[in-house]
Amino acid sequence: MTMFHPLRIRHCLRAFVPSPASYARPPILRRPLSNVSASTSSPLSDGAADIRARLMQELKAAMKSKDQVKSTVIRSVLSEVYAADKTPSGTAATSAAITTILRRAVTRRADAATQFENAARPDLAQKEREEAALLESFLPPLLPEAEIDRILQGVLADPAVANARSKGPPQKVLGLVFKTFYSRVDKSTVDPELHTRVRLRHRTHICVATG
Numbered sequence: 001m002t003m004f005h006p007l008r009i010r011h012c013l014r015a016f017v018p019s020p021a022s023y024a025r026p027p028i029l030r031r032p033l034s035n036v037s038a039s040t041s042s043p044l045s046d047g048a049a050d051i052r053a054r055l056m057q058e059l060k061a062a063m064k065s066k067d068q069v070k071s072t073v074i075r076s077v078l079s080e081v082y083a084a085d086k087t088p089s090g091t092a093a094t095s096a097a098i099t100t101i102l103r104r105a106v107t108r109r110a111d112a113a114t115q116f117e118n119a120a121r122p123d124l125a126q127k128e129r130e131e132a133a134l135l136e137s138f139l140p141p142l143l144p145e146a147e148i149d150r151i152l153q154g155v156l157a158d159p160a161v162a163n164a165r166s167k168g169p170p171q172k173v174l175g176l177v178f179k180t181f182y183s184r185v186d187k188s189t190v191d192p193e194l195h196t197r198v199r200l201r202h203r204t205h206i207c208v209a210t211g
Contacts, residue, residue, distance in 0.1 A: 051102075073131050073135065074134075084098070102136075105132075109128040110129070140189050160180075
């Protein structure tokens with residue numbers, strides 16, 4: 001019977017189980033769980049406070065039930081949120097920033113699941129999908145494109161915007177349009193890819209209208 005050295009076996013396993021850079025997890029930082037505001041000295045927007053509160057609440061519940069997987073996943077996201085709080089201005093991460101962190105964490109796990117599937121490791125792929133589903137539960141519902149267009153039409157009808165469209169350059173008008181738009185909706189509820197697509201469409205419309 002042929003015997004294999006343990007180090008050789010470990011080397012062979014590495015060839016079949018990928019370790020993609022995108023799968024790398026941020027270091028987990030531990031913060032007090034007694035109060036949501038303990039994580040930052042800056043005031044939070046309602047949306048950001050709500051997401052933080054939910055994350056902290058679920059972390060407490062996971063720790064109480066000794067759910068190691070859930071608590072580890074939530075801690076990894078909170079560590080990124082705490083890092084985002086450390087801005088030169090001292091302003092805490094907004095709801096949009098926290099949502100972006102969550103979406104990236106979901107994407108990392110979805111990508112890792114695909115790679116594990118390709119490596120014939122359905123068990124690890126399933127683990128990544130379950131973690132992604134957990135994080136998705138904290139994400140706010142996204143506005144549909146039709147609703148975004150409806151709100152933008154209202155913005156374009158705003159007297160200040162209409163006046164700017166008749167005088168200002170298209171790029172400046174477009175900036176005013178979306179500044180007004182985001183004063184009416186929470187940026188975290190707008191899909192970044194959809195924002196880009198809608199912005200391009202309205203830029204063309206504004207350029208024609210002001211040209």
